[in-house]
Amino acid sequence: MATVVALVSQKGGVGKSTLSRALAREAAAGGLRVKVADLDTQQGTSVDWHRVRLSVGLEPVVSVEAFATAAQALAAADGFDLLVIDGPARTSQATLEIAKAASIVVQPTGASLDDLRPAVREFHALVKAGVPAQRLAFALNRIGTEGEEAAARAYLEEAGYAVLSGCLFERPAYRQAQNEGRAVTETRYVGLNAKADALLQSLIDRIGE
């Protein structure tokens, strides 16, 4: 049985696809057989990214496939060690179905209160619907400064949830890398790659637990 990690959020553009791709890339580099299930059938952004990655011949190759539901993705996960569900920005109902199928649910969030408040509400709703809180973790993305990171982390921990260590700063180089079929751990900048790597490693460590 594949371990299932789901990236979810109601908000769009918070980094679900960015972190799904990077997790898949890093897990594959670590020797795991990984599949990304792109559940955003309208946009298919990870499917598009995968096509670019293949066309420029980047290694390791990760498998990416579009599915309409988490159940369909699970049914196709035989033979893989890790299934990464790249969720759509949608209603709590769709998020709940995905979260129930996953052993780790990661919600990326920005640092503003406008981002943090609904993000916490979303996890509260999942817990209320029966998803164990220990399965849930936040990932800080599009952060401006270390002070901003610390304040956002404190807010989320205060709300009772785990926050992955590390974060991604808001950097054009992360967009540029992904435009070229690369993950955020594969930019042209050693420092940015190391920062991204630390965040992804803290997620991979959780998978191993």
Ligand SMILES: Nc1ncnc2c1ncn2[C@@H]1O[C@H](COP(=O)(O)OP(=O)(O)OP(=O)(O)O)[C@@H](O)[C@H]1O
């Ligand atoms: N740390 C960052 N710095 C700069 N750009 C970023 C960063 N994280 C994500 N982006 C960019 O922001 C956009 C949205 O990110 P992404 O597609 O990962 O979000 P998403 O949550 O999957 O969005 P959607 O809800 O539309 O599926 C992308 O163009 C991505 O390259």
Ligand SMILES: [Mg+2]
């Ligand atoms: Mg996406």
